[in-house]
Amino acid sequence: MATLTLSEKEYIEKFGPHLNYTPPGGWTAQQPDKLIKTHCCFCGVQCGIQLKVKENKVIGFEPWEEFPVNQGKLCPKGVQRYMQNEHPDRLLNPLVRTSRGFQEATWDDALDRTVEAIRHIQGRYGRNAFALLGGASMTNEKTYLLGKFARVVLQTANIDYNGRLCMVSAAAANRMAFGVDRVANPWSDIPLAKAIILAGTNVGECFPILTDYIWRARDNGAKIVVIDPRITPIARTCDLFLPVKPGRDIALANGILQVMIERGWIDRQFVENHTHDFDKVCELVKKFTPAFTEKITGVPAAGIVRAAEIWGPAETSMLLHARGIEHHTKGVENCLSYINLVLASGRIGKPGCGYGTITGQGNGQGGREHGQRCNQLPGGRDIEKPEHRKFIADFWKIAESELPGKGLTACEIINAIETGEIRGLLSISFNPMVSIPDANRTRAALEKLEFFGCIDFFLSETAHHADVVLAGSLQEEDEGTVTTGEGRCVRLRNSVSPPGNARVDWQIFLDLARRFGKESYFPYVEAEDIFRELTAASKGGPVDYNGMTYSKIEKNMGIFWPCPTLDHPGTPRLFEGGTFFHPDGRAKFHAYDYRPPAEDVDVEYPIFYTTGRVVSQYLSGTQTRRIGALVDQYPEPLCEIHPVLAGRLGIKTGDRVKVSTRRGELVVPAQIVKTIRPDTVFVPYHWAGKKSANLLTNRALDPISKIPEFKVCACRVEKVAPVSDNGKGNAK
Numbered sequence: 001m002a003t004l005t006l007s008e009k010e011y012i013e014k015f016g017p018h019l020n021y022t023p024p025g026g027w028t029a030q031q032p033d034k035l036i037k038t039h040c041c042f043c044g045v046q047c048g049i050q051l052k053v054k055e056n057k058v059i060g061f062e063p064w065e066e067f068p069v070n071q072g073k074l075c076p077k078g079v080q081r082y083m084q085n086e087h088p089d090r091l092l093n094p095l096v097r098t099s100r101g102f103q104e105a106t107w108d109d110a111l112d113r114t115v116e117a118i119r120h121i122q123g124r125y126g127r128n129a130f131a132l133l134g135g136a137s138m139t140n141e142k143t144y145l146l147g148k149f150a151r152v153v154l155q156t157a158n159i160d161y162n163g164r165l166c167m168v169s170a171a172a173a174n175r176m177a178f179g180v181d182r183v184a185n186p187w188s189d190i191p192l193a194k195a196i197i198l199a200g201t202n203v204g205e206c207f208p209i210l211t212d213y214i215w216r217a218r219d220n221g222a223k224i225v226v227i228d229p230r231i232t233p234i235a236r237t238c239d240l241f242l243p244v245k246p247g248r249d250i251a252l253a254n255g256i257l258q259v260m261i262e263r264g265w266i267d268r269q270f271v272e273n274h275t276h277d278f279d280k281v282c283e284l285v286k287k288f289t290p291a292f293t294e295k296i297t298g299v300p301a302a303g304i305v306r307a308a309e310i311w312g313p314a315e316t317s318m319l320l321h322a323r324g325i326e327h328h329t330k331g332v333e334n335c336l337s338y339i340n341l342v343l344a345s346g347r348i349g350k351p352g353c354g355y356g357t358i359t360g361q362g363n364g365q366g367g368r369e370h371g372q373r374c375n376q377l378p379g380g381r382d383i384e385k386p387e388h389r390k391f392i393a394d395f396w397k398i399a400e401s402e403l404p405g406k407g408l409t410a411c412e413i414i415n416a417i418e419t420g421e422i423r424g425l426l427s428i429s430f431n432p433m434v435s436i437p438d439a440n441r442t443r444a445a446l447e448k449l450e451f452f453g454c455i456d457f458f459l460s461e462t463a464h465h466a467d468v469v470l471a472g473s474l475q476e477e478d479e480g481t482v483t484t485g486e487g488r489c490v491r492l493r494n495s496v497s498p499p500g501n502a503r504v505d506w507q508i509f510l511d512l513a514r515r516f517g518k519e520s521y522f523p524y525v526e527a528e529d530i531f532r533e534l535t536a537a538s539k540g541g542p543v544d545y546n547g548m549t550y551s552k553i554e555k556n557m558g559i560f561w562p563c564p565t566l567d568h569p570g571t572p573r574l575f576e577g578g579t580f581f582h583p584d585g586r587a588k589f590h591a592y593d594y595r596p597p598a599e600d601v602d603v604e605y606p607i608f609y610t611t612g613r614v615v616s617q618y619l620s621g622t623q624t625r626r627i628g629a630l631v632d633q634y635p636e637p638l639c640e641i642h643p644v645l646a647g648r649l650g651i652k653t654g655d656r657v658k659v660s661t662r663r664g665e666l667v668v669p670a671q672i673v674k675t676i677r678p679d680t681v682f683v684p685y686h687w688a689g690k691k692s693a694n695l696l697t698n699r700a701l702d703p704i705s706k707i708p709e710f711k712v713c714a715c716r717v718e719k720v721a722p723v724s725d726n727g728k729g730n731a732k
């Protein structure tokens with residue numbers, strides 16, 4: 001076993017991100033040994049792709065044209081994904097922290113240290129003093145396993161996942177409105193829609209292949225309405241753009257509904273027969289006249305009326321939203337206010353008619369279904385419902401009294417580390433140092449931990465703080481399934497084995513369970529064994545995969561849940577015939593008045609600060625910041641500023657600007673663009689350290705979903721250095 005005796009600083013310098021990495025000999029075309037049909041490792045579209053494999057290395061890709069969702073098309077991330085496979089930063093051995101920095105270790109040493117630390121912390125402070133954090137890029141199998149490991153082995157209530165920063169507002173709204181948490185339609189319904197509202201969804205950069213579906217609808221005569229503080233790429237080809245002021249989405253949805261009611265564009269029969277509580281919404285939205293709504297939202301009254309004119313009388317329609325309306329302290333209320341527009345139209349559960357939230361992470365849908373959430377058991381069951389607890393306790397053959405209750409959410413776990421309530425943490429597929437708001441607090445919290453273990457394939461910024469790093473697997477090094485943004489469970493194929501001494505993630509959990517003497521609960525030889533157990537555990541639950549098998553999924557290019565029996569074909573479109581998943585079969589309207597963001601602009605901090613993504617990067621950038629071609633496309637975060645604001649502040653493109661909030665400051669180059677509101681600046685969030693957009697964001701949480709308010713807080717902007725002669729800004 002090679003020993004690495006570098007300090008942490010030296011280690012990071014040596015093994016930190018190798019930008020513009022090119023393997024020896026370059027990326028030349030080679031003849032593969034085999035082609036593996038699998039899926040992209042990035043966003044929730046989960047495009048089909050064929051990986052070219054030679055001598056246990058992924059050397060390129062071919063389109064997989066038969067896979068119906070993307071029919072061979074891929075975005076810049078999907079095209080470049082294979083370049084991470086041979087990356088020199090790849091962790092090949094476990095690492096343990098010593099007084100001299102990280103040192104390579106044997107698996108026995110790393111796992112023994114981890115188990116000893118967990119035992120010590122739980123013995124001294126109680127079971128809930130040790131927490132687990134998972135991720136929604138993991139397979140369904142791993143998410144199920146992580147939840148079971150937390151409840152059966154560690155018996156801690158404190159397990160949650162990074163979807164808490166992503167999908168949970170929409171998920172809660174879906175359950176409240178429809179009684180089930182899934183997009184209502186397959187993407188193939190989008191081109192059939194004659195009116196499409198896209199609320200807070202930068203489709204072109206975050207889910208690029210879905211753009212094709214929207215453009216097909218447009219080619220078929222659809223009118224497209226985009227609601228966003230920024231003219232994102234999809235907005236450049238829309239029919240109506242509504243430049244909403246950050247944090248005012250509820251008011252805008254209420255304003256559109258007010259016009260629909262006034263003009264008689266309500267499907268009264270549908271509302272009467274299939275919903276509850278429309279009367280409460282009618283009462284509330286009376287005051288949201290176009291003029292009143294304009295005052296709150298900054299959207300011209302004529303635009304609000306025009307949106308209602310497009311949406312109200314349409315023959316078919318789809319409403320899609322994403323993080324733009326969900327990343328708020330009222331994210332759930334925002335989603336429910338937009339769902340009101342769909343229910344009022346009665347256009348749901350029919351071809352070309354429906355609603356959906358667009359999933360960001362690769363397994364954003366499946367990652368929230370199988371029990372890695374703090375309040376959830378497998379099959380989407382509720383950890384606080386006695387009948388759900390009994391079903392899973394019996395299924396796992398443990399006493400119901402041994403099953404922990406509801407735990408803390410992801411941000412609450414970091415807060416509890418701050419206060420000392422949580423002393424130890426094991427994380428996988430989560431990079432909180434980049435992705436949780438108020439990054440300075442996150443760093444201080446991680447440094448307080450008595451033990452921090454991390455399973456990762458690269459030394460992420462969070463792993464830098466670990467005591468033990470367990471070298472895990474990339475997506476192409478494992479078998480399994482993920483459930484795409486449209487609710488289609490698809491197969492990921494093992495293409496290569498992990499390099500060096502790295503291990504498949506789920507086998508690491510089996511190794512840990514064995515050390516706790518709990519191996520009999522985890523009798524899996526291959527990933528399919530976990531899937532068989534997962535599907536059986538979901539039987540009869542709110543999220544029913546019971547009728548799925550690997551071969552059935554493969555044969556059908558994916559199966560949509562619910563799929564309760566082996567002879568069931570799956571359910572691509574939900575709510576057909578106006579039947580919803582609440583016990584009485586009806587959907588629910590929700591009436592929410594506008595309330596301001598947790599931190600609104602004021603004299604001291606007069607500009608809105610908002611964050612989001614760019615097309616070449618994925619989430620916290622652990623993978624995509626290591627792929628040179630993607631880095632070249634957008635090398636560092638830029639602060640988008642409207643020319644009017646820039647003129648007032650004396651800022652030109654390339655000037656370095658300091659953006660400050662009550663939590664921190666960030667110095668980045670300015671990019672002057674006409675595509676943003678003049679009262680708002682935007683910084684993408686994929687970078688770490690001094691380039692982290694989350695140094696500034698606000699950790700205020702939605703009271704229901706506990707999602708943080710990434711999309712709005714108050715900032716100041718000032719020029720700190722002018723653009724240099726080369727147009728790229730000064731180095732300091």
Ligand code: SF4
Pocket residue numbers: 040041042043044045046047070073074075076077078079207208209210
């Ligand atoms: Fe498809 Fe998303 Fe991958 Fe792009 S990132 S290729 S849209 S799955």
